[in-house]
Amino acid sequence: MPFTPDGQRAHLIFLIDIEVCRRIDTATWTIDPINNLVWSTPCPEGIPSKVEANGTQMVDEGSRAGVQANDNSFCYIAGTPNLLYVHVLGDGEPIDEDPYLGVFHWRRYGTEVVEYSGHSYRPVLDSSSIPNVSSEIGGYHEGGTSFSFGSIKLLNGDGHFDALLDLYIWEAKRIVVRVGEKDKGDANYEIIFDGWTGNVGWGDEVVEINTEDARTMVS
């Protein structure tokens, strides 16, 4: 069912997905005992959404053998612990800055407990803080295009974000905001903003994440 909110009676739910990054070229790496070009490091977050080397996305080969055969590739294997395997250009050990490596995964927050597209959303999104989405273009002779979404607030009374904001890179990361009506299914959700995060503010009660329009960064 498409998103067709029914005026004031509509029970709207907002969902926010932020693709945070953890820098891993500074992590500890272990060479694979079978594949001599493959190195691994723990990946407790689970399946990464992507892995980047020097800002370029690595190819997910799905297996260590595949990673061994292809440089600039990775695979994730769940276990104890979960491990991320990579094969970097030059075939060496990924060490500090050679190359810069980042592993990404989505963190998901909603205005209430909800499951969307098979993912659970932590209900810490302050519904009263959802900003308006604005977009505007000037005439050709005026130039200028603006897209803005303001900032979103995530409740932090339990300290959930205290260490997370330090552990991951939250700035300049993709943020997708969806809105939908309760109990109307996944197809009901509409994306209302797809851009980037900016400044991140921390407080005892609330974390505030600024947004930047999609043109701010080259992705």
Next chain:
Amino acid sequence: MMKFTLPRYRFSAADPSGDYVNMDPSAEGLVIPERYGTILNLKPVCMNLLTGRWKLNRRGMHAITEIREAGIILDPATEYSTDLLLGEFTIGTTPALIGGTPYYFVLESDYVENGVDYLGIGQQTDGALYLDGTCYFINAADVWTDTFCDIQFRIYVKDTMDGPEFVLIDNWIWSPGWNYQAYLRKAVAGDQRRLAQSFLTPAGGPWFLSRIQVEAYEYGAPDPARTTKTTLLSSYNPDVQVGTKSYRMENYSGIADWSYFPQRAAAADLTVDIEGIEDGGGNLMTQLADVVADIYVNILGGTLAKLNAQDLLDLAAARTQILALNIESEIDMESLMKTFEAGQLWKFIPLTDGTFGLKFAATGEPPGTPHYFDPHLKNFRMTRSWESIFQRVKIKYAKDGGDNLWLAVEEESEIARYFYKNQKLLEIETYLTDQADAVLLAKDYLGTTGSGGRRQYLQTPKILAEFDLKGGQGWDRLPMNKVKITRARGMSATGALTGVLFRVLSVSKKQADGSVHIGAILDSQTY
């Protein structure tokens, strides 16, 4: 003080000192420069057209390293004199020609006379071609012998010192029988130690001699390092010289064709390289602490005691890059200080003891740093400032004294590029002179270098804290002070702040409720 516009003094023909009565009129009202360090390609101001005196600096200076006219280096031994205590120099006298008067130009050089390697000057063997003069050979005993030939020449003059140049006498005729056999310093015996050509000026004048053209030919290989010059005489035996000798002919195009004479004119194309004001030890002043103190005391008129003495010593030890500063156009003290601060990462701050502090960030916890805990704090917030990130830093240094263009270096952060996708460029103007210092500064701004002790980490988000202090805390804090924070919660790897140092950026002391609002940056991001 910060609104004070430098320099203080201006060129004026009406200056009570009388020093500028005969100055270049176009310089009226221009500021008299204050110059520090090594500065290249300066355009001096002619402070006395009659005496050929030029002003480079309001006060004494360390050295004039080179003067060039039209790009040709002048000889400090013979072609100008300096008065470093006054920041001035004097070039030679422009020969003046009177109408209807005979003159002699005399060519001389300094290469070894060996009969093989010498110059031959182009001459007309038919003496009837030019009737107003003749060529002389002058031997080692200064005996002049008429050759009944004429050197082929042109005399260039100006009606006024700054007027256009024109040919006054033109004896440039390639006649039958011409040759290069007016030899200069050919014979070991010195029979043609010098050459002279007489000429007669037409009625009119006076004129200012700008240059004389002859044509020379190299026989053999006369020393290329030779110096050939031309002297104008009004009579000989004894020689009566008019004005100053020409500049070295070999410096100009051709083999030895052009004898340029000094031009005591505002339009003279002079450029100068200097070393500016000296420090107290008679050395060139290049260090930040010295320059700031000198400006404060000797330009602004302040007293040295107002600058915190310990801070001056500390700054002198910590910031040792070589500087050069050319204050030749108006600039207010605030802009000047901003460039100083940005170029060497320090701050000029009024302290509460009546002195001015010269502060820079350093590691460690200074004595007396207050330690604040949860009960002292309210409204505690932290920010990771993505907006403060820069991907590239461009440092402008070694500003040219002539065209005011900068040299520049750029450094780029891959961390800012790959992890923060930030493409901003930070541009910093400095008084640095050395490329290595500029490169290090750029690295220090980004935080990409492993040394320097003054890194700013602009390649990653600034970690900022803002909070209010209760109970009378924080009233003694000033920007650049440190505070230590311990909180059960905070944005950190552990989720807490345990004795974390922050450097104060802003302080707002609120009389109404006795609280103090502080904005601060994580201390380890400031050096």
